[in-house]
Amino acid sequence: MTNPQKTSRREFLTALTAAGIATAGLVPAGAAMAADARFTIKGDDFLLDGQPFHIMAGEMHYPRIPRELWRDRLKKLKSLGLNTLCTYMFWNAHEKRPGQYDFTGNLDIVAWIRMAQEEELWVLLRPGPYVCGEWDSGGYPAWFLNDPTIKPRSLDPRYMGPSGEWLKRLGQEIAHLEIDKGGPILMTQVENEYGSYGNDLTYMRAVKDQVRAAGFAGALYTVDGAAVIENGAIPELFNGINFGTYDKAEKEFARYGQFKKSGPRMCTELWGGWFDHFGEMHSSMPIPPLIESLKWMLDQKISLSFYMVHGGTSFGFDAGANFDKNTRTYQPDISSYDYDAMLDEAGRPTPKFEAAKTLFQNYLPADRFAPLPEPEKAIEIKRFRLTESASLSQLLGKPASAAAPKTLEQLGQPHGLVLYRHKAATALSGQLSFGDVRDYAQVSVGGVPVGTLDRRYHETALEIAAQKGAAIDVLVDTMGRINYGDQIGKDQKGLVGAVKLGDKTLSGWDHYSLTLEDLSGLTFGKTHIDGPAFYRGTFEITEAGYTFLDMRGWGKGYVWVNGHNLGRHWSVGPQHALFVPAPWLKVGTNEVIVLDLHEGAERTLSGGKNQIWDRPGLVEV
Structure with a gap:
């Protein structure tokens, strides 16, 4: 992938499409839907219970949001006037080791989808197996691709076997939540932007067959960039397209029209922001061109999904990486997945949220806009010293x-x-x-x-x-x-x-x-330690709230608060604080442990109300 600071925006986004970066969307399958299905396609429309249905979706990812905050974020999606949640499923989060599945706690995907339904939101499901999403290995478990000769996203049986088993196991969990079975899932995506990676429709249809075999009987769809849609779209399904703030929607759909002359249209991922790599400039994208694209699509009655409406945080080891194929340069992603989104990393509405809502109010009835939940409190933590080491x-x-x-x-x-x-x-x-x-x-x-x-x-x-x-x-x-x-x-x-x-x-x-999964074996003391070490301290809070731990002055490593791994810190920036969600803090004494690979004289921390970015600014036009 190219560096956004050294290329035009248009070239940048085009290069991303060619490279296959995470951007996918939402929408249904056309030809083989049952006659009595509640969600169908007729002519140029999606139909829900026989009436035209305009999908207005936003993407959020359950592992990037503490479970205690799921409902807050879903309510905020609804308060924007949106009617649908779009969500990936992350294979490597659920099966970290072969055959050992976890669908509990923050990985309880049934609860995630049911909660969306309780908030009167429909769901667009993106099960992969490949999801990209700036997520470690695009969702593939480490044990699965332990051999570089395995050919992912191909008919290689060493790939298709395990990936089919994952889809089958996933289907056992959530296929019963499709709309015709009483759930909120309107459509299930097949693969993810495959046209930016390959052009084997035999493989794509094999993945489709695996999704069907897993029990997903409802509408299926694919997503691709318009420029490469012929490579990856299964024509008999609904096909969505993805593009960003600086792409003209009218131009993108004109290109899409060369592939598909009729049927509903949808921007299945509208990139209103962008992600960050360690050591690079913090990305942000301006509001006016985004609103221009939104207005054009609303005027054309085109469905859409924001990627992301709320990014959250890639906690622990979950952040992925990119690779610039021109310079052969590795580009690791930071832990913050703020994404310059409608809701920031802490879930607060941004000016981008307000601008989109103002536009939507010209098109949607007032009852589409649910009230915003009471805001969480941001708290400050006075600077304190980590006095123990191991x-x-x-x-x-x-x-x-x-x-x-x-x-x-x-x-x-x-x-x-x-x-x-x-x-x-x-x-x-x-x-x-x-x-x-x-x-x-x-x-x-x-x-x-x-x-x-x-x-x-x-x-x-x-x-x-x-x-x-x-x-x-x-x-x-x-x-x-x-x-x-x-x-x-x-x-x-x-x-x-x-x-x-x-x-x-x-x-x-x-x-x-x-593995850094269990720190209970550490014995802390007051002595100075040369080389990589853990540092421990405590801080007191008198009221509930969230904070951002200021990591300036530290080197490189990881941070745990009350046992929760907040992610990676690294002095190279652009991120210099780590988000601590309110549910992970407690009134009274809280413990923080920092692993720092670098030696340093000052071992202190403080908490603030905002993320700390260096070199902020817009991606160059």
């Missing part, structure tokens, strides 16, 4: 040994860090090089740091000198797996390929897996 080495368990370094996937590790250790059999001196480092490595020899390697800069080698018997340690921190384009399924993590000193291969490596 070495990362406390979490080192029994190592796995192998001649050559293994990836996380080969180790059966879904995410986190791995410490690779080689004991020098003889004195060594020269250039230590790796096939690839994914994604950030700290190298030390005999306990002494010698340098870091950052994948974003294609760094794979440094100079070392080691005495006989010294440990060569390579601590690798993994960032998001690539979630779009031709690198999907090829982004296995850790050290990849042979490790060499000069032209000699170093054989014999111990692997210490650090």
